[in-house]
Amino acid sequence: MSHLSPPLTALPALSTLADLPPNIRAKRAEDFGRTHGQELAALGVNHDFAPVLDLRPEASRNRFDFNTLINQRAISGDPAAVADIGSGLCAGLDAFDVGANREALPGIGPRAR
Numbered sequence: 001m002s003h004l005s006p007p008l009t010a011l012p013a014l015s016t017l018a019d020l021p022p023n024i025r026a027k028r029a030e031d032f033g034r035t036h037g038q039e040l041a042a043l044g045v046n047h048d049f050a051p052v053l054d055l056r057p058e059a060s061r062n063r064f065d066f067n068t069l070i071n072q073r074a075i076s077g078d079p080a081a082v083a084d085i086g087s088g089l090c091a092g093l094d095a096f097d098v099g100a101n102r103e104a105l106p107g108i109g110p111r112a113r
Contacts, residue, residue: 008039014051014085018076025081026088033092033100040098047099051086055079 011032017025040048056074075082090100 007043009035011035014075014089015056017085018078018081022080022084026084029085029088030092033089034095035092037093037096037098040093041096046097047101048093049101050093051075051089051100051102053082053086053102055082 017028054074056077075085093100
């Protein structure tokens with residue numbers, strides 16, 4: 001979603017929510033989804049290809065990864081945090097009838113299920 005700002009509100013990366021307590025990170029992720037859901041709906045967009053649910057691998061495992069930049073793109077290495085944040089974001093988008101894609105890029109890294 002950050003690729004559309006402006007006109008969408010620039011929000012922090014979803015990874016900034018990963019270390020918060022589970023109930024707070026899910027609520028903040030839903031707030032992010034609501035913000036962008038409302039703005040996307042106002043633009044006539046009804047589907048967002050987010051969130052990316054790849055797990056962040058250990059740095060030593062992919063230290064020569066110059067192409068995917070998964071360590072910058074992934075939310076967290078903790079499947080529970082990724083699930084909480086992904087679910088919250090999707091709920092926020094859904095509140096404005098904007099569909100979410102819940103994508104993971106196979107072969108790049110582990111993913112939350």
